[in-house]
Amino acid sequence: GDAMGMNMVSKGVQNVLDFLQSDFPDMDVIGISGNFCSDRKPAAVNWIEGRGKSVVCEAIITEDVVKKVLKTTVHALVELNMLKNLAGSAVAGALGGFNAHAANIVSAIFIATGQDPAQNIESSHCITMMEAVNNGRDLHISVTMPSIEVGTVGGGTGWYRW
Numbered sequence: 001g002d003a004m005g006m007n008m009v010s011k012g013v014q015n016v017l018d019f020l021q022s023d024f025p026d027m028d029v030i031g032i033s034g035n036f037c038s039d040r041k042p043a044a045v046n047w048i049e050g051r052g053k054s055v056v057c058e059a060i061i062t063e064d065v066v067k068k069v070l071k072t073t074v075h076a077l078v079e080l081n082m083l084k085n086l087a088g089s090a091v092a093g094a095l096g097g098f099n100a101h102a103a104n105i106v107s108a109i110f111i112a113t114g115q116d117p118a119q120n121i122e123s124s125h126c127i128t129m130m131e132a133v134n135n136g137r138d139l140h141i142s143v144t145m146p147s148i149e150v151g152t153v154g155g156g157t158g159w160y161r162w
Helices: 006-023 044-049 063-068 074-091 102-113 117-123
Strands: 053-061 126-133 138-148
Touching (some): 063 074, 074 138
Antiparallel strands (some): 053 138
16 A cells, blocks of 8 residues: 555564464574565666556656756757766666666655655666657656655554454
8 A cells, every 4th residue: 555564564474474483383484584675775676576656757848948947958968868877877787777866866855754765775766768859849858766665654563463
């Protein structure tokens, strides 16, 4: 639902392990997470499958705004995005980091809204795309963020008892 849910899942797993331990007393429990969740770590599984909320945002910025506010051209921004955000990130082996500074924005929003700022790591997976539209006059920009890990409700660890 609207909860991130990791604490509730961990507590549920612990309860199942406690139940199994009574039937299998020789069982050694090493850990309750195999780390496939890759919580607070960048991972290809979150980039590919998403985790939490997946978001795509897009806008068309007119040529006038690009010139007056950004003080550049549509063509220059499209080229910069391809060379820096896409090619540069690929050469660097970036994992979900095909953007300029998504982490700065995600951290600021998480801190301002009471989210766990440590979730910034995988929540900042982002690819920025730009293309010239309307006969090359205007800029179409989009960002795709496949794994924004937020919760609008919390405290699920106290919702049940086994």
